[in-house]
């Protein structure tokens with residue numbers, strides 16, 4: 036692989052860190068790494084997702100919500116109160132930062148769907164589905180309210196600013212997580228908006244994404260058929276929802292889901308042994324509309340692991356490295372070396388081949 | 401005989417100086433326009449249909465076929481054909497027939513749609529350097545898959561997949577029966593389909609034994625006449641299609657007169673020689689969607705659930721609801737034939753005034769099936785007026801899995817869309833059974849042209865995908881985001897699910 040550390044000025048930068056042993060580290064690390072890739076962003080969006088940061092509330096869904104104005108907050112809280120047991124609510128702690136003059140109202144809630152049927156509008160849904168529905172509802176029906184994240188023991192912190200500004204603004208050094216992902220953004224096709232920064236999340240899925248999805252149109256219509264409401268001004272939310280559909284609803288494992296999203300070419304499938312060929316052919320037939328076409332590298336985080344992968348012809352960079360029980364994935368090797376100067380192993384995953392890292396059993400919960 | 405007062409449409413002219421009296425034009429014209437006058441070729445221009453066979457076969461370029469400059473006095477309301485049809489009807493008392501798709505100037509929405517392309521932020525892909533995939537499977541797809549992990553970590557499929565038609569490119573040949581077209585024309589389609597890895601469709605005329613070798617590239621059709629239908633026939637191809645209607649003549653049947661039923665056609669259709677082959681307007685065992693369901697499952701039983709069943713309908717006003725019913729009735733494929741679709745013979749009045757164009761129908765059906773969450777239950781074939789790869793790409797972006805080509809395939813065999821197929825005199829040997837005409841169509845020779853056409857369209861489609869920055873056809877399918885409308889009103893855009901250009 037190439038060891039020249041030249042910068043390629045385009046798109047976005049991303050970084051992910053996972054400690055397989057569940058050891059929690061401060062947000063300071065990831066921020067340092069991401070800041071090295073400032074060229075990959077233009078100050079119009081940066082964000083982080085962290086897993087393991089709310090151990091004392093680990094049984095509650097942690098809602099990070101941004102509001103444009105207080106009315107949206109009132110409406111949202113009214114809905115939450117009716118349907119959820121709210122264990123705790125508080126403003127998300129922030130610090131004044133020079134580069135961030137204005138910001139939305141930011142609150143977090145630790146909640147559980149109410150079990151009593153009367154209070155819950157659609158009581159027959161399992162908790163996760165009900166939370167998904169709540170997120171869709173708030174995002175699409177309450178003007179000026181937008182859910183940053185809704186998973187357990189995790190959270191998304193994002194906004195309009197450079198990575199270091201966003202990290203300082205959200206006081207990320209005070210959080211400790213066993214998985215961190217970060218993203219700096221060079222938006223071209225969607226305006227800089229706090230909700231539009233990465234990561235995009237749903238339940239405990241989080242996605243950071245470098246690239247543009249040229250198949251957005253059909254991916255979106257495919258998801259809509261399953262009741263997802265795509266309300267955002269960016270195409271990355273389709274990635275989040277596709278994972279949700281395939282992994283949580285359809286029960287595919289992460290690697291199979293990645294294979295469907297960045298499917299092997301027919302010419303390779305045709306040469307596979309019979310069983311594999313049948314599996315891959317069916318996967319492409321059934322999930323053709325979920326195929327993500329166009330340039331991308333993606334980090335997909337969830338409470339038990341981290342997956343990194345590329346589009347089927349690797350039009351965007353992705354590098355991975357390991358050091359002990361820690362795995363790093365980033366747009367650039369230099370971003371990894373910035374926080375891990377001598378990794379045990381460094382490699383560039385091949386097009387469409389996911390790097391799947393799972394926590395050791397029993398860790399990180 | 402009373403001389404027709406219907407003004408001839410065309411004037412056939414021979415330059416007597418250039419003419420070498422070889423009489424080829426006399427031989428070639430299926431409509432007997434030319435005859436030998438002892439020292440020169442005589443012309444009965446009333447019979448000329450401008451199929452241009454003579455023009456192409458005259459060695460001296462002595463022939464010109466002009467549109468008759470003599471028209472009725474111009475009148476914005478009473479057009480030439482309105483007056484002419486009345487005169488013809490006054491002479492015959494009959495229903496004027498026609499062939500091919502409607503030639504009326506109804507708007508063609510394909511011409512108001514433009515396709516996106518990549519610039520900078522999402523790179524385009526060069527189809528000459530990178531793989532570009534057109535492979536398409538037609539049939540019912542389960543909503544989700546189940547796998548089991550086997551040793552080595554490779555997923556093994558647990559879900560049983562319903563039968564599919566595999567196409568190397570998203571094109572198929574539209575159903576055209578033996579009877580409406582010649583056996584040589586059918587053979588041409590079959591040879592090309594096999595070579596290309598796509599399929600042709602027998603139409604409703606049964607399956608001639610000469611076509612049997614191409615069975616893995618054939619869809620067999622069951623229509624209201626039930627010609628040639630038996631268990632072998634149903635199992636002969638890769639799929640079975642139930643024909644409910646045809647875009648050029650929705651709601652009406654077909655009638656092949658006894659004179660056009662020689663032994664070979666009679667055998668293929670399994671009817672006596674010389675009897676009229678009548679396809680009733682409805683199928684007499686289908687008077688409701690429940691009846692259709694029964695037929696679908698009767699066919700599935702007869703084929704042991706190994707073949708997808710397609711249902712072909714004409715695009716009519718309520719097509720979305722009808723298609724949804726068809727899918728719920730168990731069809732694996734819905735074939736929608738638009739208003740501009742071709743025909744071997746149809747009353748002008750029906751062809752030109754009944755049904756709706758494919759663009760509207762396709763958009764409505766794809767959207768409805770998605771709203772109902774059953775789009776995966778069936779594939780959609782769009783037909784009726786696909787004139788180019790651009791039309792095909794736009795139809796796919798609107799939601800079609802594949803498009804069917806009828807007229808465009810015939811054009812590669814020499815057809816000039818003269819629209820006189822119903823006469824059975826096609827000079828190109830396509831829509832005729834006259835042996836002296838059909839021998840002209842050498843299947844091997846013309847299959848090559850047809851293959852060329854589909855290859856050309858496939859290359860064009862790959863270029864379009866590359867410009868869109870995607871490398872598989874499924875990323876274009878239903879991706880209306882990649883279409884923009886020009887010169888369309890808000891309601892039409894809304895119906896098509898397409899944004900206006902500039903947005």
Ligand code: SF4
Nearest residue numbers: 419420422423425458
């Ligand atoms: S084919 Fe041409 S050259 Fe021959 S007889 Fe006819 S008009 Fe004359």
Ligand code: SF4
Nearest residue numbers: 815816818819821826
């Ligand atoms: S098939 Fe023959 S008769 Fe029919 S339009 Fe074409 S050239 Fe004319």
